[in-house]
Amino acid sequence: xxxxxxxxxxxxxxxxxxxxxxxxxxxxxxxxxxxxxxxxxxxxxxxxxxxxxxxxxxxxxxxxxxxxxxxxxxxxxxxxxxxxxxxxxxxxxxxxxxxxxxxxxxxxxxxxxxxxxxxxxxxxxxxx
Numbered sequence: 001x002x003x004x005x006x007x008x009x010x011x012x013x014x015x016x017x018x019x020x021x022x023x024x025x026x027x028x029x030x031x032x033x034x035x036x037x038x039x040x041x042x043x044x045x046x047x048x049x050x051x052x053x054x055x056x057x058x059x060x061x062x063x064x065x066x067x068x069x070x071x072x073x074x075x076x077x078x079x080x081x082x083x084x085x086x087x088x089x090x091x092x093x094x095x096x097x098x099x100x101x102x103x104x105x106x107x108x109x110x111x112x113x114x115x116x117x118x119x120x121x122x123x124x125x126x127x128x
Contacts, residue, residue: 028114041067063091086124
């Protein structure tokens with residue numbers, strides 16, 4: 001039995017430690033028709049995934065966060081445990097080289113436009 005965190009809407013788990021950035025991104029994604037689950041860091045994100053991993057289709061994470069792991073570590077961990085979840089990674093400070101990015105993960109640099117993010121996530125949901 002699937003526990004349902006969403007209904008039929010594509011679910012995005014948004015991981016961002018800066019509250020205002022997270023709120024703005026969540027609003028943009030809601031407006032674009034996604035169901036958004038929010039987490040302030042990787043530890044919270046993993047706790048959310050323990051419950052809702054079946055429903056989450058895209059992990060959208062910042063790289064630079066406090067806590068036990070950064071966004072790249074989180075993406076790596078999610079890819080290993082829940083390979084069906086697509087990855088979109090962002091940062092204002094780092095541009096990961098291809099070897100640092102999980103397979104088929106995408107990168108968007110900050111500050112990003114909501115159109116870019118929505119486009120990436122739509123493509124990830126469609127192609128998966």
